[in-house]
Amino acid sequence: MNDLESRLEAEYESALDAEAPPCGVDVDLARARGRTLRRRRSRRTAAAGSGLLAVALSAVIAIGLLPGVGLGHSSAGTASGDGDYSGESVPPADDPLATRVTFGWLPDGVNVAGAMTQYPDIGDVTAGGAGMRFTASVLPRGQKWAGNCPTAGPQPAVAQCDPPAPEVNGRTAYWVIEPGNPEAQFGGVELRWQYADDAWADLDAAVPSTMHPAPVSELMHRVAENMHVSRFRAVPMPFHLGKVPAGWQFMSADWIDGPQGRQASADPGDWYGASLMIGIAGSGPGSGAMRVSASPAAALFTTATELKMVVITAPPAHTQTLTVDGHPAIIFTDSDHTALVVHGVNGFDVVVEAIDPVGLALAGTASGIVDYYHTITVLGTDRATWTTHVLG
Amino acid sequence: MVAAEGEAAYTAYVAMRLPWLRRVAFLLCRDWHRADDLVQTTVTSLYANWGRVGRMENLDGYARKVLVNSYLAEQRSPWWKRVAPHGAAFEAAAAGDSVPSSAGQSDLESILDLRAALRALAPRQRATLVLRYYEQLSVEETAHALGCSAGNVKSQTSRALATLRCTLGETGADQGPSTEPQGPLVTIESVRPGGARL
Numbered sequence: 229m230n231d232l233e234s235r236l237e238a239e240y241e242s243a244l245d246a247e248a249p250p251c252g253v254d255v256d257l258a259r260a261r262g263r264t265l266r267r268r269r270s271r272r273t274a275a276a277g278s279g280l281l282a283v284a285l286s287a288v289i290a291i292g293l294l295p296g297v298g299l300g301h302s303s304a305g306t307a308s309g310d311g312d313y314s315g316e317s318v319p320p321a322d323d324p325l326a327t328r329v330t331f332g333w334l335p336d337g338v339n340v341a342g343a344m345t346q347y348p349d350i351g352d353v354t355a356g357g358a359g360m361r362f363t364a365s366v367l368p369r370g371q372k373w374a375g376n377c378p379t380a381g382p383q384p385a386v387a388q389c390d391p392p393a394p395e396v397n398g399r400t401a402y403w404v405i406e407p408g409n410p411e412a413q414f415g416g417v418e419l420r421w422q423y424a425d426d427a428w429a430d431l432d433a434a435v436p437s438t439m440h441p442a443p444v445s446e447l448m449h450r451v452a453e454n455m456h457v458s459r460f461r462a463v464p465m466p467f468h469l470g471k472v473p474a475g476w477q478f479m480s481a482d483w484i485d486g487p488q489g490r491q492a493s494a495d496p497g498d499w500y501g502a503s504l505m506i507g508i509a510g511s512g513p514g515s516g517a518m519r520v521s522a523s524p525a526a527a528l529f530t531t532a533t534e535l536k537m538v539v540i541t542a543p544p545a546h547t548q549t550l551t552v553d554g555h556p557a558i559i560f561t562d563s564d565h566t567a568l569v570v571h572g573v574n575g576f577d578v579v580v581e582a583i584d585p586v587g588l589a590l591a592g593t594a595s596g597i598v599d600y601y602h603t604i605t606v607l608g609t610d611r612a613t614w615t616t617h618v619l620g
Numbered sequence: 621m622v623a624a625e626g627e628a629a630y631t632a633y634v635a636m637r638l639p640w641l642r643r644v645a646f647l648l649c650r651d652w653h654r655a656d657d658l659v660q661t662t663v664t665s666l667y668a669n670w671g672r673v674g675r676m677e678n679l680d681g682y683a684r685k686v687l688v689n690s691y692l693a694e695q696r697s698p699w700w701k702r703v704a705p706h707g708a709a710f711e712a713a714a715a716g717d718s719v720p721s722s723a724g725q726s727d728l729e730s731i732l733d734l735r736a737a738l739r740a741l742a743p744r745q746r747a748t749l750v751l752r753y754y755e756q757l758s759v760e761e762t763a764h765a766l767g768c769s770a771g772n773v774k775s776q777t778s779r780a781l782a783t784l785r786c787t788l789g790e791t792g793a794d795q796g797p798s799t800e801p802q803g804p805l806v807t808i809e810s811v812r813p814g815g816a817r818l
Contacts, residue, residue, distance in 0.1 A: 232788075239734050240647055243646070257660070261664045262668035
């Protein structure tokens, strides 16, 4: 071992000499989120097993409160799976946030507040408020969730490992998490049911943990019975990407409707707005090379000149201030990430990020990422102006 | 759901290994707040997969791999997830720059130089060095943790050490990778404190 290697070892030990701050790890939260991961994985497993992912370019999700889509509270309010949910329905190629489900009824104070789609996974739509959250998703006909069966050995049929629930619109239903289940943290409850022949839906919720199981079951069933599944309907987004490189495709998209959506999110973060990631086809779920995000201006900056946050990513990010089309802007760069933030564009703070060698090759330089930004049309914060023609 | 005995085993394992996971996470990112986030992700993943990984012989190896992957994946995460309020940044900087009280002036400068040089390394190289020189893993074990080949670990280690030497001026070259901002910059110090998060 040479001197530098010896110094490294000593450095690592000395770096840990100082007393660490109190541990901020929340094991209960890890359990709660771990259960969510397990559920999502079981959905992916089910979807992958079906061999039908070729048509799953986008989500099979619920949505509402969006221009051109409806308000989430469907006027029909009848049984879910009532006809036009055909498996032949495919999402529009130019709008990744296409949806198939609408909430027909939600409790007072609960509104649709977010949606997520990730290729090639299914997506979610979330409603929240009044201390509750409801996240809905459906699978195409022929696909099933794996359920809470043992991971080893022959897999029993869906629902054989889960407690039965009262029927939903006269069809089979089961609990993934039963109301009142002592293992369910934060009032978690989850219901799955057959919304049509050989077609399944899921409603994952968090309700006040003080609610008794019976009214929780009643509430879940009322929301479930009034969900509508239809053909894909495009959900508008607040920007249009004029340049999608050849061979690239949509990878993921999110929409979180302000603080309410943030609170309603199953995985609450600090951000809200609309976000879209594109990347090389076939590079796998969760990957992508360019990300475009728009969040209401002042979410990132309180004023044009006052930056409220700092980058703490090491190594120290290079930070360059500039003006783009008259708007104050900042470029952050590090070894594998370049981000441009442009403030106050039609009411939005816009973030364009180049990630990984592919993204950096396209727009890794300051001029490159500004050039890419100029291919994006940012619409106003008025949802009536948003577009379903998002890509290309 | 994780069965009752699984819950107990998970709780026991996390309670026992949390300090170790925090230490490794801190050495990767040099920020206790981020380290806790990385460990949070790790123990979440452990729970989600406990039915399978709880029976593993080398559970520490799995946990380490998840932690390192979380750290590397964080480098690809959205920009807004990589920012923090001013106060946290300074706390982090303070924690990251702690040095032994017994260190003399020259030792202090040497330690701080080395830490600055480590921060300038690419994330994968930093992870490689932590696994090799703190965790004392072999090349093969490091390759397993990073999900790459042994040859790749050797080359990453070699390049990282060469970069450190260059940055520290040990080869006579003083033109190592610059950690100074370039162009018209906003530095951490110029950012006003007290900002709210997004």
